[in-house]
Amino acid sequence: MNQREKEEYLHDYAIMKSQGKPFFPYAVAKDAVMACVVMAVIITLSLVFGDELGSKVNAATTSYDARPDWYFFFLFDILRIIRTPSIIQLATIGIPTLCMILLFLLPFYDRGPERRPERRPLATTAGIVTICLMAYLTYQGAHAGTPDALEFATPKAVIENGPAAVEKWNEGRLAIAQSGCEACHTIGDNGNPGPGPNLTHIASRLPETAIARTLVNPTQPMPSYKNLPAKKFNAIVDFLSQLK
Amino acid sequence: MPKLPAPPLPAPLKTPPPLPGQGNGEAGPLEDAKQAGITVVDWVDERTSLSGAARWLMFRKVPKGTNWFYTLGSATMFAFLNQVVTGVFLAMYYRPEPAGGAYESVRYITNEVFLGQFVRGMHKWGSSVMVVLVFLHMGRTFFFGAYKYPRELNWVIGVVLLILTMVMAFTGYLLPFDQRAFWATTVGVNINGTGPLIGPYLSDFLYGGTEFNATTLSRFYAIHMLIVPGLIAALIGAHLYLVAKLGTTAPPWQKLHKRHELIETEV
Ligand code: HEM
Numbered sequence: 001m002n003q004r005e006k007e008e009y010l011h012d013y014a015i016m017k018s019q020g021k022p023f024f025p026y027a028v029a030k031d032a033v034m035a036c037v038v039m040a041v042i043i044t045l046s047l048v049f050g051d052e053l054g055s056k057v058n059a060a061t062t063s064y065d066a067r068p069d070w071y072f073f074f075l076f077d078i079l080r081i082i083r084t085p086s087i088i089q090l091a092t093i094g095i096p097t098l099c100m101i102l103l104f105l106l107p108f109y110d111r112g113p114e115r116r117p118e119r120r121p122l123a124t125t126a127g128i129v130t131i132c133l134m135a136y137l138t139y140q141g142a143h144a145g146t147p148d149a150l151e152f153a154t155p156k157a158v159i160e161n162g163p164a165a166v167e168k169w170n171e172g173r174l175a176i177a178q179s180g181c182e183a184c185h186t187i188g189d190n191g192n193p194g195p196g197p198n199l200t201h202i203a204s205r206l207p208e209t210a211i212a213r214t215l216v217n218p219t220q221p222m223p224s225y226k227n228l229p230a231k232k233f234n235a236i237v238d239f240l241s242q243l244k
Numbered sequence: 245m246p247k248l249p250a251p252p253l254p255a256p257l258k259t260p261p262p263l264p265g266q267g268n269g270e271a272g273p274l275e276d277a278k279q280a281g282i283t284v285v286d287w288v289d290e291r292t293s294l295s296g297a298a299r300w301l302m303f304r305k306v307p308k309g310t311n312w313f314y315t316l317g318s319a320t321m322f323a324f325l326n327q328v329v330t331g332v333f334l335a336m337y338y339r340p341e342p343a344g345g346a347y348e349s350v351r352y353i354t355n356e357v358f359l360g361q362f363v364r365g366m367h368k369w370g371s372s373v374m375v376v377l378v379f380l381h382m383g384r385t386f387f388f389g390a391y392k393y394p395r396e397l398n399w400v401i402g403v404v405l406l407i408l409t410m411v412m413a414f415t416g417y418l419l420p421f422d423q424r425a426f427w428a429t430t431v432g433v434n435i436n437g438t439g440p441l442i443g444p445y446l447s448d449f450l451y452g453g454t455e456f457n458a459t460t461l462s463r464f465y466a467i468h469m470l471i472v473p474g475l476i477a478a479l480i481g482a483h484l485y486l487v488a489k490l491g492t493t494a495p496p497w498q499k500l501h502k503r504h505e506l507i508e509t510e511v
Contacts, residue, residue, distance in 0.1 A: 046365030115389030
């Protein structure tokens with residue numbers, strides 16, 4: 001907007017304002033109705049769904065659900081989509097930061113005098129696309145498997161060893177999924193990018209005994225799993241030692 | 245100053261004004277009582293001159309055509325007030341002690357305290373409602389072009405409010421200290437920690453150390469119930485001051501009906 005457009009706006013706005021109605025009681029009445037609606041919705045939600053309290057914190061847990069509240073699902077899902085290690089920082093921090101900067105500076109790069117949405121095709125389209133994208137990511141974040149599900153194709157070597165080996169492999173897969181490893185490790189397309197290293201090819205780095213040693217006596221912040229039932233523990237070690 | 249419209253009462257219900265010459269000229273106790281409120285207001289106003297500010301805020305004009313979308317801002321504010329009030333009640337029982345305390349105190353609120361579950365539910369669901377309303381309100385100001393000259397600064401303050409609202413949501417999630425809270429927070433803070441430059445400092449600050457420890461919970465609690473609500477309240481004040489100062493936008497489709505000369509006192 002140049003100086004003339006600014007003054008024109010201020011002038012027209014002053015006229016429209018002088019022809020308007022007083023804030024009290026007209027706008028206040030509408031706001032009050034809306035406030036009642038908001039309170040009614042909150043009270044209804046509280047009465048119908050109540051509050052919930054899961055089980056107590058246990059840092060060396062055997063089952064958990066590392067999910068944020070729903071309004072962070074869209075961020076959560078960016079993490080799920082972008083998995084390439086070299087650009088993971090971009091996904092977790094870069095994209096949200098960039099969006100925030102774009103949002104902050106909006107009035108400084110969109111300075112046209114036009115205010116009608118249908119005459120600001122670029123801004124309106126960008127707004128609608130953003131809304132759809134966030135809705136999509138939120139939906140995906142809500143429906144993608146929780147971090148305690150582990151999807152991983154059974155390796156050929158295991159299949160060749162017969163059904164018993166496959167069953168053991170699946171046991172390990174389940175045990176890992178239930179033990180919260182994915183809060184800190186990536187395995188294939190599952191889990192979080194940090195703080196622990198990617199375990200997708202762990203067996204090519206660590207022999208079976210070393211894996212077992214890590215589980216019993218890990219470096220902080222990884223909790224020790226030496227108290228797991230022996231069957232579960234062995235299944236986990238067995239599973240990991242197949243990940244070449 | 246515009247005059248308030250009289251309530252539309254049927255004629256028989258209206259009290260007629262007293263005829264001149266009826267009373268004995270002296271104020272009776274009833275009239276004194278009626279007068280007391282006005283006297284108090286006058287007394288305060290004489291010493292503060294607040295009535296001018298109240299008039300400026302309440303009797304400013306709002307352009308024609310403002311619709312229900314314009315109530316989303318104040319609806320957000322009411323959701324915030326709901327969080328403040330229910331939060332104060334929760335704070336009366338909550339103890340931010342990770343080693344036995346936090347979880348138990350929340351369980352106590354849920355199971356024992358009178359209406360505890362209800363108030364906690366209102367706080368929990370109120371947070372979702374507030375997040376939804378902030379986004380809707382932002383959408384309204386975006387699509388109506390309300391962020392353009394001269395309201396740029398109000399948009400910037402709004403974005404800060406949006407971020408602070410999300411900070412409230414994030415820090416509040418840990419406080420019940422159940423499994424879900426703990427793991428979601430661990431993952432969340434660790435993600436912060438992978439950020440460039442300030443990432444590690446941010447996660448150290450949130451944890452109060454390099455990993456989850458005894459101070460983490462009290463740190464989240466202080467952020468959640470002191471620092472950020474204070475900031476939000478102050479910024480809402482600034483936000484509303486600017487709204488009153490600059491005036492609410494007319495809807496973008498609103499036409500100027502008649503071009504009349506501006507009268508100074510009407511602006
Ligand atoms: C805690 C959160 C917030 C509260 C309590 C709040 C409150 C309000 C209220 C009461 C109004 C005046 C009525 C209305 O137009 O709805 C308003 C106007 C406005 N808000 Fe907010 N707001 C919040 C967040 C935001 C956000 C996130 C943005 C955008 C990034 C924003 C941008 C604006 C703008 C540009 C106006 C002026 C609108 C106009 O004059 O038409 N606000 N806000």
